[in-house]
Amino acid sequence: MMKKRGQPFQAPSRFSFELVDETLFLKHDLNLATVEQHLSKLTSLVQKYRRKRLVVNLKEVERLDSAGAISLQYLHEIAAKRGIQLTLVEIPNHLRKSVETFLLPEIRKQPPPETPSSMEKLAHASYQLFVVNIVEFIYLMADLFYWFVVDLFQRKAHRKGEFVLQAELIGINALPIIILISFLIGSVLALQSAQQLRLFGANIYIADLVVIALVREMGPLLTAIMVAGRSGSSIASEIATMVISEEVDALKTMALHPLRYIVVPKMHAAMVMLPILTMFANVFGILGGLVIAYLYLDLVPNIFLSRMIDVLYFRDILTGILKSLVFAGGIVITSSYLGFRARGGPEGVGRTTTQAVVVSIFLVILADSILGLIFY
């Protein structure tokens, strides 16, 4: 509620009313401040009024704003409900325009548009997901694959230095966090296994466990999840911002293919950097396992490493790299697809970014499960 604080900028509002027989005399200011203070009294007066006719005399009203006018309408409605005929009389000339402007008959809040039923929503969502989205996604994937191959040989289509810039953003900048996380995951994996292996006197097998789990599974998966969270979100928000600020339209009008110009360099960079990041994740994950094996199982590094060489096949490393290539493609395609679909201003950018992270991680895990079954 607005309070009076006696500051010089506040023109004081005053208001009074008086009921004489069938006439209600309103005086001075009928504005937001006075309506707030006196509306309940006026409402109660009308509610307790016993006659069939009430004349509201505005002769002495000096100021009337929209809140004042609407309050008269409000009183009129209350009176009508009680079968009282309320009329406004002696409207001063200087208020006539305001009354005409603000006392408009039948301005009512329109009913909100009909919302579809749950079944309709479900059907629409299913149609969107399985027909529209998947078809669009496949189109984008095919388009991107085409330009990915073509642009390996036509580097002129992109801004000079774009590949290096994207490689730095997607790969090099992510390196410290990937090294740290993979080292910790390798350590935790070894630590959790150490207890059980010690019971069976099978300490030496910690190398098998850590190395195979990391190289075949955890290394590529962890790296992809981190890249999806870090670079996937960044790709989606960048493209979504470009869509919303009409930069994508500008590219089209300059006869540039947005997918080729914006996404292909990111795809090239991701395809190169993700396997490299995965190798780093493998190495530092194994290092984490080695440290734990040495500290908790008294397994000297030489033995750990020689066991590692025995159990690790080139096929395992290749599987990990292949997985990381698939994940790289999945992250870039998903993020750019969602980015290009962004609508609705800055809020749309935020929504798209969240979706990109969630969907990318889901697809990475789905792809990992499928590849895991294939290469088992």
Place this chain on the structure above:
Amino acid sequence: MEAPVITVENLSSRFEDRLVLNNISLTIPPGKISVILGKSGCGKTTLLKHILGLYPLQEGEIKIMGASMSTLDEPSQKDLMLRMGVLFQNGALLNSLTVFENVAVPLVQHTSLPEELIEELVCLKLHLVGLDHAMHLYPPQLSGGMRKRAALARAIALDPPLLFCDEPSAGLDPVTMASLDNLIQMLNTQLEMTVVLVTHEVPSIRRLADFVVFLDEGKVLFQGTLTEALSSELPPIREFFYPPSPGE
């Protein structure tokens, strides 16, 4: 003569090393439509944001309705803010709320009026700006002109005695521009609102302005009535109102 509604004295403003406003002084008369105009980059929006207290004062003083914003305590500052409505350049509507909810925000937050009355007031404001049909839409679903009209409805929700409009007609078609101008004029005449427009749209200025403040390179080059401005011999003002045709 009535006391000015806004007084700016010796105001200077810098962004890093760049002097945007250079020791300017001006007054805005009450009950009139005043236009702050000038070429792009002359400091119009910066001046407006200083007046609104959105940019801190670096040098000089600004008084609004006799009160200096910088010396007021927080509740008094809030009361003063409630007596000013602002239409921002891009509308600045809250995207997560419908048009109706956007206009209702100040009424719900700052008054104790019954819900039905607030609803009627919001409908009235939306009717005044011609957006009755769009009350359930969200801002991203509106066109540029509709967004500005919705923002104007929100700016006048509390019937403020002082209304600021930053580039109200920029980017609008002539018909929408004219209807927005009519609306601003109506608010000025009907509600006796003092209106401060920041614009460089000459048709709007010619239609609306009672009083003109012309800024040039961060300084007040001219202040006076529109008629005086139109007959000014100062080259930047002449160029502004009577731009040379391409062949000249």
